[in-house]
Amino acid sequence: MDKNRATAEAILPLVGDAANVSSVAHCMTRLRLGLHDRSLVREAELRALPAVLGVVEDETYQIVLGPGTVARVTPEFESLLTRSRTPSPSPSPSPPPSAPTADGLAAKGEAMRSSRKARNATPVKLLLRRIANIFVPLIPALIGCGIIAGLGGLLTNLHQLPSLAPALAALASGFLSLIAVFVGYNTAKEFGGTPVLGGAVAAVIVFPGVAQVDAFGRHLAPGQGGVLGALAAAALAVRVEKWCRRRVPEALDVLVTPTLTVLVPGLVTLYGLMYAAGAVAGAIGDFATWLLRYGGAGAGLVLGGLFLPLVMLGLHQALIPLHTTLIEQQGHTVLLPILAMAGAGQVGAAAAVYVRLPRNTSLRRTIRSALPAGLLGVGEPLIYGVSLPLGRPFVTACVGGAAGGAFVGLFHQLGSAVGSTAIGPSGWALFPLLAGDGGLGEALAVYGGGLLTGYVAGFVATYCFGFTHTMLAELNTPPPATAPTTPPRPDTEPAPSTP
Incomplete structure (x- = not known):
């Protein structure tokens, strides 16, 4: 099993x-x-x-x-x-229609998510999940190092504690300088190889001595290929290791298998993968810079508006290596602050649902409990408990995300680029990780303006277009009263029902 x-x-x-x-x-x-x-x-x-x-x-x-x-x-x-839940027939007549409760909407959202997972378990999406599993364990270190880098930059700009700033810079940069090793380790672990051998093969990418390697008349640069090269090198190492485990005699396995697992993929990495992955990584950085420099508001609108559907389809996992590559190259990813606007649109849409359904106490209770998490960038409770099962509010939440993304994209085009030094957090939790070409204050202002735009646009779009008259009539009613646990005594009059 x-x-x-x-x-x-x-x-x-x-x-x-x-x-x-x-x-x-x-x-x-x-x-x-x-x-x-x-x-x-x-x-x-x-x-x-x-x-x-x-x-x-x-x-x-x-x-x-x-x-x-x-x-x-x-x-x-x-x-x-x-499989365990089967519908049970009820002999009692159906109750009169009432407003869907929060539990009902949550169950509907959960059913939609389960159905989507079953439909979308394609080989490509399963591969994306496995790649995401390689990078997700690195997120805590990226967050910690990103905040330390921001603190060190703040001290440098304020000309405070000059002896401490270099120490903070070393702490923040140490992990990023060796991130390829961690990616190689996790790749081998994820794909069924020996983790330390994956890390050993990937370590050649960041070894300073590769500058002395003459590959086809060109010298390599330490770090060339980055996390993408490390991922490819470790994946190849897993293939070689599994091949050796099947064919090398047990008496020689402890000597031959580790040697070939490091030697063969290591040479392929030095004489091929570092060049290829370096070209791909450079193209990613150039494309992201070009897209926002010349696309501006239009690019931000598309990215911010489509991120929630990407999450629904499971395709957002493909962005994790891209974010990590941009952080490794440029020190921050310019894509994450724009994509985070999808969460702002979701918060605005949920607030509009709360206002439009004043009598649906069950759903309003769910929104009140989920909004704080939504403000901090955890949107799953609002997506699967509110907007997605309702339908139209999910679309209007995407409109809010598009508006916020357009705001941040426009300022990027105007020269006020905003990036995140780590991946993982979103919403208000992203503020400590922001960086920008115009300084921290400008980055905070642009990102905060984008969030506000997303909140307002998501609220207005949902308030005006998130409900049909039929939906309002069905949803804006109180939940049914709870039936008494014991029947009234036969010698007393039943209490009047609560209006």
């Missing part, structure tokens, strides 16, 4: 089985479950599972599985839920 399916099957009975699970989601490391009754959780047994690294109780019940693992276990868990 697949280990991820086995993990899902072990977790489900320990959280009260399918009937106790109201929602399923995951972030980089945690399986997030909405549970009807947490007292049914057998936490001691859950923590004892080998795949479970910890448990966190919050708005959702969060099971820490680690990066990469959680992305594989979650679909298996959702599949188990789908």
Whole structure:
């Protein structure tokens, strides 16, 4: 049995089985479950599972599985839920129609997400997920080093603590100078090879001595090819290692396999991959610069408006290596602040839903609880709990993202480029990681203006065009009153129903 399916099957009975699970989601490391009754959780047994690294109780019940693992276990868990839940016929007559509740919309959003995952499990998208799994574990280090770099730059600009600024610069740059090694390590781990051999092959890319290598009459530059070259080199190393494991006698395996795994891909990297990956990386940087320099507002509008659909299709994972390449080349990625505007449009759309449905207390409660996370760039609760199941508000949220992206793109064209020194955070959480050609103050102003534009445009578009008259009539009614747990005594009059 697949280990991820086995993990899902072990977790489900320990959280009260399918009937106790109201929602399923995951972030980089945690399986997030909405549970009807947490007292049914057998936490001691859950923590004892080998795949479970910890448990966190919050708005959702969060099971820490680690990066990469959680992305594989979650679909298996959702599949188990789908198979376990069968509709039960009810002998009682159907109740009168009422407004969809937040739980109903969340269930609808979850069903849409599960259906989308089932339809989109194509080889290309599965490959993109695996590539994302290589880079996601690097995000905490990118964030930490990005903030340290920003702090060091601030001290330099303010002419404060001159002896500390170089130390901060060293701390911030050390990881980026060796990021190819970490990418090689994670690539080999993800594709089933020996991680340290993947790191060893990728390390040649950043070794200063490659400057002495004469490959076809040209000398290499340390770091040439960057993370893309490291990924390709480690992937090739995995292929060579698996070939050796099948053919090298066991008595010689410990000597021959590691040697060939480093030697063959290492030579291919030095005499081919570093050139090819360097050309691709340079083209990515040049294209991003050209696109925003000459595309401006139009490019920002398209990027900001299409990012939410890309997330829905799973294609946003292809952007992670691009962001990392831009950070490695230029010190920041100019694409992320524009793409982050999609979250601003989502927040504005959710606020408009809240205002337009004053009597739907269940949905408004969901929006109130999810908005703080949305402001910090965590948009999944709003997407799958509010806008996507409602339909039209998802489209108007994209309009808000397009408006915010156009704002940031326009200022880039005017010479006020804004970038992020790390990937992962979005919304307000991106402010500490901003960098720009015109200084930190200008970058903060442009990004803040983009967020405000996205909020306002998403709100206005949703308020004016997010609902039909029929949708308003169906949605803008209070949820049905909860039925009493015990029937009234036969010798008393039943209490009047609440209007």
